[in-house]
Amino acid sequence: MLSIDNLHVRIDGKAILKGIDLDVGSGEVHAIMGPNGSGKSTLANVLAGRENFDVTQGEVKYLGEDLLALPSDERACKGVFLAFQYPVEIPGVSNVYLLKAAVNARRKYHGEKAIAAGEFLKLVKEKVKMVDMKEEFLQRAVNEGFSGGEKKRNEIFQMAVLEPTLAILDETDSGLDIDAMKIVADGVNALRREDRSMIVVTHYQRLLDYIVPDRVHVLADGRIVKFGDKNLALELEKEGYGWIRDRLEREPGAATR
Amino acid sequence: MSAVGQDIEKLVKREYKEGFYTEIDSDTFPPGLDENVVRAISRKKEEPEFMLEWRLKAFRRWQRMEEPRWAHLRFPKIDYQSISYFSAPKGERPKSLDEVDPKLLETYEKLGIPLEEQKALAGVAVDAVFDSVSVATTFREKLADAGVIFCPISEALQEYPELVREYIGGVVPAADNYFAALNSAVFSDGSFVYIPKGVRCPMELSTYFRINEMNTGQFERTLIVAEEGSYVSYLEGCTAPMRDENQLHAAVVELVAKENAQIKYSTVQNWYPGDEQGRGGVYNLVTKRGACRGANSKISWTQIETGSAITQKYPSVVLEGDNSIGEFYSVALTNNMQQADTGTKMIHVGKNTRSTIISKGISASRGQNTYRGLVKIVKGADNARNYSRCDSLLIGNHCGAHTFPYLESKNPSARIEHEATTSKISEDQLFYCMQRGLNEEDAVSLIVNGFCKEVFRELPMEFAVEARKLLEISLEGAVG
Ligand SMILES: Nc1ncnc2c1ncn2[C@@H]1O[C@H](COP(=O)(O)OP(=O)(O)O)[C@@H](O)[C@H]1O
Ligand SMILES: [Mg+2]
Numbered sequence: 001m002l003s004i005d006n007l008h009v010r011i012d013g014k015a016i017l018k019g020i021d022l023d024v025g026s027g028e029v030h031a032i033m034g035p036n037g038s039g040k041s042t043l044a045n046v047l048a049g050r051e052n053f054d055v056t057q058g059e060v061k062y063l064g065e066d067l068l069a070l071p072s073d074e075r076a077c078k079g080v081f082l083a084f085q086y087p088v089e090i091p092g093v094s095n096v097y098l099l100k101a102a103v104n105a106r107r108k109y110h111g112e113k114a115i116a117a118g119e120f121l122k123l124v125k126e127k128v129k130m131v132d133m134k135e136e137f138l139q140r141a142v143n144e145g146f147s148g149g150e151k152k153r154n155e156i157f158q159m160a161v162l163e164p165t166l167a168i169l170d171e172t173d174s175g176l177d178i179d180a181m182k183i184v185a186d187g188v189n190a191l192r193r194e195d196r197s198m199i200v201v202t203h204y205q206r207l208l209d210y211i212v213p214d215r216v217h218v219l220a221d222g223r224i225v226k227f228g229d230k231n232l233a234l235e236l237e238k239e240g241y242g243w244i245r246d247r248l249e250r251e252p253g254a255a256t257r
Numbered sequence: 258m259s260a261v262g263q264d265i266e267k268l269v270k271r272e273y274k275e276g277f278y279t280e281i282d283s284d285t286f287p288p289g290l291d292e293n294v295v296r297a298i299s300r301k302k303e304e305p306e307f308m309l310e311w312r313l314k315a316f317r318r319w320q321r322m323e324e325p326r327w328a329h330l331r332f333p334k335i336d337y338q339s340i341s342y343f344s345a346p347k348g349e350r351p352k353s354l355d356e357v358d359p360k361l362l363e364t365y366e367k368l369g370i371p372l373e374e375q376k377a378l379a380g381v382a383v384d385a386v387f388d389s390v391s392v393a394t395t396f397r398e399k400l401a402d403a404g405v406i407f408c409p410i411s412e413a414l415q416e417y418p419e420l421v422r423e424y425i426g427g428v429v430p431a432a433d434n435y436f437a438a439l440n441s442a443v444f445s446d447g448s449f450v451y452i453p454k455g456v457r458c459p460m461e462l463s464t465y466f467r468i469n470e471m472n473t474g475q476f477e478r479t480l481i482v483a484e485e486g487s488y489v490s491y492l493e494g495c496t497a498p499m500r501d502e503n504q505l506h507a508a509v510v511e512l513v514a515k516e517n518a519q520i521k522y523s524t525v526q527n528w529y530p531g532d533e534q535g536r537g538g539v540y541n542l543v544t545k546r547g548a549c550r551g552a553n554s555k556i557s558w559t560q561i562e563t564g565s566a567i568t569q570k571y572p573s574v575v576l577e578g579d580n581s582i583g584e585f586y587s588v589a590l591t592n593n594m595q596q597a598d599t600g601t602k603m604i605h606v607g608k609n610t611r612s613t614i615i616s617k618g619i620s621a622s623r624g625q626n627t628y629r630g631l632v633k634i635v636k637g638a639d640n641a642r643n644y645s646r647c648d649s650l651l652i653g654n655h656c657g658a659h660t661f662p663y664l665e666s667k668n669p670s671a672r673i674e675h676e677a678t679t680s681k682i683s684e685d686q687l688f689y690c691m692q693r694g695l696n697e698e699d700a701v702s703l704i705v706n707g708f709c710k711e712v713f714r715e716l717p718m719e720f721a722v723e724a725r726k727l728l729e730i731s732l733e734g735a736v737g
């Protein structure tokens with residue numbers, strides 16, 4: 001599904017990702033953990049096609065295609081979805097208006113005709129229940145005045161409607177209380193499928209009690225310094241990230257896979 | 258600048274689809290302005306004597322006035338002697354649509370305003386003004402059945418001279434300002450609307466202004482009178498061919514609302530804005546004012562200003578009647594070298610009068626957008642209330658937004674609230690939309706539409722879609 005090979009990324013001339021290798025198979029859920037500032041969001045954003053990020057080396061294949069060659073809207077239409085760490089507000093644009101535009105953009109891209117109003121309404125009404133939100137939520141302006149938890153749930157709701165092939169969740173659990181996190185996790189679990197892969201970025205192990213990953217990677221200073229199965233997350237929980245810093249200080253640049 | 262920023266700049270380059278010229282024989286005065294020209298216009302229109310006198314008085318006042326230059330606008334001095342003050346398609350004014358030159362019908366059809374009633378937008382009556390004259394007015398019989406008068410003002414001067422005489426200049430006096438004085442002297446046509454007592458106008462009324470001839474100024478005058486307890490919704494639209502020269506458009510609009518009457522006046526202004534270098538385009542220098550004469554009357558102005566090289570206008574409401582309401586909803590978009598200095602004046606005279614001002618300025622490329630508004634509360638206007646909100650949206654890094662809210666309150670019971678914001682379309686917003694699958698153009702237009710929402714929802718339904726589309730076109734261009 002996704003294959004990242006030796007990815008190097010600079011922002012404003014500063015090296016942020018320093019050689020990432022990552023393979024995500026079809027139907028797999030991978031967790032990416034790591035301290036703040038290690039480059040998790042940068043990786044998520046580069047995959048989703050954010051501009052201003054300078055890829056200096058490496059390549060990314062998605063369904064056999066050169067992902068980095070595509071503009072972000074095309075990546076989205078091909079099934080890449082990013083649940084943002086900090087979803088933006090779009091005043092005056094209702095949630096459904098944006099979603100309908102998104103659904104139709106996808107359809108147009110694939111040469112299909114626009115969705116019928118009734119069909120769309122049925123779809124969003126069904127999916128909004130999944131994140132335990134009232135229907136009024138649909139008419140509110142995108143993320144405007146939403147609480148932190150509502151913003152995150154909105155991302156999951158959008159994901160549910162857009163049914164991506166590759167979903168990247170960037171700290172969707174941060175700032176959520178345990179109930180909200182369960183709603184998010186339930187939403188994600190309900191969307192797990194053979195032909196859908198997910199990358200779940202998280203700072204804490206907590207979320208992984210609810211979303212059980214196939215693989216766990218630890219990102220530090222722009223490199224994947226450790227990987228393993230779900231038990232790695234538990235280990236990290238116990239030891240914290242301190243050991244990584246120690247190791248980086250001892251042998252700078254010598255982080256291993 | 259960032260890559261996204263540059264793309265936005267490319268994006269806002271638009272094509273002006275209304276920029277064609279209609280080849281038609283016209284009767285055009287040679288350029289120049291003196292008393293003889295004023296007399297000649299009045300003669301052409303076969304006007305009653307009082308009108309000529311009124312024009313001449315305005316002309317003499319105008320000659321002693323100075324062109325105002327206090328607005329945040331930069332444009333060369335206008336040479337009033339190089340403009341032609343009258344141009345009309347040759348021949349008699351057609352008595353019915355069958356007599357209208359097919360070329361004219363075709364012109365309006367191309368502009369999306371079919372004049373044949375069976376093709377026309379249901380529920381909308383149109384007066385089509387081409388250069389200096391009205392060429393057709395639709396649905397007149399249906400309106401007449403309701404007692405509504407909707408006709409070219411030149412015709413009203415012949416058919417209902419006393420009615421026109423009673424109201425013309427009553428809200429915007431002949432010498433109110435430089436451009437109003439000029440208009441009073443040389444106005445050639447425009448619409449006249451009279452809604453009798455207690456009548457709710459059964460259709461939307463609309464005037465479509467088109468400047469066609471070169472070096473011709475358009476000076477139209479619109480007068481709307483809503484008698485006690487009546488209601489009317491009126492919309493004006495305007496376009497012009499693309500030319501390298503600037504064209505002058507100096508209109509006057511007067512509204513009178515009596516007790517319990519309501520006038521809703523909407524404008525979709527799409528005059529030729531000039532090219533990317535700022536060559537050509539219409540100078541749109543307009544005086545619009547409404548008087549809420551009676552108690553509980555209401556006047557709302559809604560304007561979508563996307564065209565013109567220069568726009569200067571402040572649709573205003575004088576709130577004379579107790580409990581009267583004035584509203585101003587505006588979207589002004591300036592792109593390329595366009596400049597706009599627009600806003601409103603709300604003059605509170607009666608007790609318990611209320612006004613609302615919602616202004617949305619969008620500046621793109623090197624556009625300059627200024628909001629200028631006055632809220633004035635006179636001494637006797639007890640318990641007046643005003644709410645103003647002025648939002649500016651900047652697209653790119655070379656444009657400008659300016660806000661000048663003025664407030665004069667002589668009554669301590671007044672409650673006035675003013676809010677202002679300036680924002681940019683952020684890369685985060687664009688990326689968010691594009692990550693959901695929208696292309697860049699659609700993303701920008703979605704964000705801009707959201708920004709204008711409070712104004713769009715004030716437009717009559719039939720035109721809200723048009724306005725949204727127009728905004729999209731105005732922001733449209735080749736995505737790189
Ligand atoms: N737009 C940006 N401009 C400059 N530096 C950035 C930008 N985005 C991220 N960075 C820097 O890149 C590094 C990685 O950030 P980020 O990917 O957000 O980390 P994480 O998500 O793991 O907390 C940080 O040092 C951060 O300051
Ligand atoms: Mg992050």
